[in-house]
Amino acid sequence: MAEEHMPHAVHEALVAEARWWGNEHRIAVKAYEQEKTKRIAAEEKARRLSEENRELKALLRNYEADDHTNETPTEESGISHANGGTGDDDDDDVDDDSDDSNNMGVSNVAPRAKRKLSRAEAGRLGAQRKHERRRAREERARAGGEARHRNAGAAGGDVLPPAEPQAPKQMKNNKKNNK
Numbered sequence: 001m002a003e004e005h006m007p008h009a010v011h012e013a014l015v016a017e018a019r020w021w022g023n024e025h026r027i028a029v030k031a032y033e034q035e036k037t038k039r040i041a042a043e044e045k046a047r048r049l050s051e052e053n054r055e056l057k058a059l060l061r062n063y064e065a066d067d068h069t070n071e072t073p074t075e076e077s078g079i080s081h082a083n084g085g086t087g088d089d090d091d092d093d094v095d096d097d098s099d100d101s102n103n104m105g106v107s108n109v110a111p112r113a114k115r116k117l118s119r120a121e122a123g124r125l126g127a128q129r130k131h132e133r134r135r136a137r138e139e140r141a142r143a144g145g146e147a148r149h150r151n152a153g154a155a156g157g158d159v160l161p162p163a164e165p166q167a168p169k170q171m172k173n174n175k176k177n178n179k
Helices: 002-069 119-154
Strands: none
16 A cells, blocks of 8 residues: 555655745846846946946046146236246226137136036136135134124123134144244
8 A cells, every 4th residue: 555655645746846846947037137237237237337437437528638638727917828828917998808819918717616627627716715615704703703892892781702713733643843
């Protein structure tokens, strides 16, 4: 009687093994599809980044080519000598900000707000704005302290002297400051 049940047990074993291999196959297919989608997304991202990189490099080349033709105006004169300017700002009837094509005493360099700044100009301008903001902040603090001082006496409150501006603290162990 054991012989009659043997084929059924073998069949059950084969079915169980097929199920196991089916599950393994589904898991493997799912992992493969996930890897495929990740790879496709990575390739798309790399392609998009390389296109952007090419565009940025082209823009940089164009900017550098333009940067050599348009000399920046000097702070003193306001007009570039390299672009046909005379260097003197005494001519009041000539608009320095205009972009005339004849270059008769007028620079074709765009005003600072309209043209792209070089790194050095941007750095100088950023530092200048930083210092201006700091000075304005200190002025507001001084004015606020004086206003509090005046208003406190008028309102019948305690009169406090205006806060004195303090020098910035020197950082410890800073090699730049310890030269």
